[in-house]
Amino acid sequence: MKKHYTFFYFILVAGAGGCLNTPGQQENVATASFGSVFQQDAKGAPPFSDTVVSDTPADRRIFEEKWQIARKTRGALPEKALAVMQAFMGTPYGSHLLDRSSEEHLVVNLRALDCWTSVEICTATALSARDSVADYAHFCQILRQLRYRNGITNGYGSRLHYFSEWILQNANNGYLQDITAAVGGVPLRKTISFMTDNPLSYPKATDRIQVNSIRSGQDAINGHSWYYIPKTQVAQMESLIAPGDLLVLTSVIPNLDVEHQGFAVRKNGHIYLLHASSTRKRVVVSTRTLSGYLAAVPQISGLMVIRLQ
Numbered sequence: 001m002k003k004h005y006t007f008f009y010f011i012l013v014a015g016a017g018g019c020l021n022t023p024g025q026q027e028n029v030a031t032a033s034f035g036s037v038f039q040q041d042a043k044g045a046p047p048f049s050d051t052v053v054s055d056t057p058a059d060r061r062i063f064e065e066k067w068q069i070a071r072k073t074r075g076a077l078p079e080k081a082l083a084v085m086q087a088f089m090g091t092p093y094g095s096h097l098l099d100r101s102s103e104e105h106l107v108v109n110l111r112a113l114d115c116w117t118s119v120e121i122c123t124a125t126a127l128s129a130r131d132s133v134a135d136y137a138h139f140c141q142i143l144r145q146l147r148y149r150n151g152i153t154n155g156y157g158s159r160l161h162y163f164s165e166w167i168l169q170n171a172n173n174g175y176l177q178d179i180t181a182a183v184g185g186v187p188l189r190k191t192i193s194f195m196t197d198n199p200l201s202y203p204k205a206t207d208r209i210q211v212n213s214i215r216s217g218q219d220a221i222n223g224h225s226w227y228y229i230p231k232t233q234v235a236q237m238e239s240l241i242a243p244g245d246l247l248v249l250t251s252v253i254p255n256l257d258v259e260h261q262g263f264a265v266r267k268n269g270h271i272y273l274l275h276a277s278s279t280r281k282r283v284v285v286s287t288r289t290l291s292g293y294l295a296a297v298p299q300i301s302g303l304m305v306i307r308l309q
Contacts, residue, residue, distance in 0.1 A: 052105040082122075088118065164257040241271045
């Protein structure tokens with residue numbers, strides 16, 4: 001097997017306790033509601049990449065606050081990213097955060113989060129904490145590198161719409177490692193094609209160039225060997241999960257990879273899920289242990305464990 005629906009499907013599984021992670025779902029919103037749009041410094045940017053950033057002054061203030069937390073947190077990337085995510089607890093959940101404009105630009109929204117953007121933003125903030133000062137432009141560059149294929153923003157199809165492709169790209173970037181097989185995962189055999197199988201759900205992916213970009217992402221996913229831990233086996237191996245690991249919850253849908261994601265936290269000797277929840281409408285820690293959470297959600301087959309590095 002190798003990111004962030006039909007409307008009916010969204011209603012069906014919104015009770016899963018988190019954000020539905022079917023790739024690239026979008027509302028038919030014609031205009032953006034951002035406070036500012038600025039041209040990112042293109043120095044060092046890949047050729048042909050759009051460099052516009054859509055954000056508000058509040059997003060920049062929040063970045064500086066969270067950057068200070070990451071900078072002061074001892075430890076490596078997992079500890080810093082987890083500290084940032086914990087600082088976001090209580091932040092409102094937002095839906096369709098990247099699809100509110102008719103044009104594809106880098107969206108920076110730290111005022112509301114979904115399950116995918118929360119992981120991206122916390123990872124990018126932790127990576128930017130390697131800088132000696134809070135450099136918002138550098139944070140935006142890192143976020144673009146995480147979110148877009150090869151770090152290039154060039155239309156809707158250039159965004160990573162499947163979380164498994166996000167894992168592949170950012171493993172190649174050196175930011176993370178898929179440790180699922182090492183902690184007891186079994187082969188996950190799927191052919192991922194959800195977006196190209198449901199073209200009417202993706203009005204931004206109507207032209208050949210965008211469709212081909214999405215299909216190339218599917219091909220990359222399908223050319224890779226994947227592993228997962230069936231949810232019935234999670235309780236036995238949770239001691240191998242470390243706080244700050246990314247918990248990537250796999251889908252039961254045959255042509256779809258991932259339903260949801262968040263961070264691992266340890267509490268009372270057990271692993272819990274820290275995530276942006278669509279049902280609880282904010283960033284929270286799950287009320288059940290990880291294995292209990294998974295058991296309660298029929299749309300989830302198991303999980304992958306990703307370690308930031």
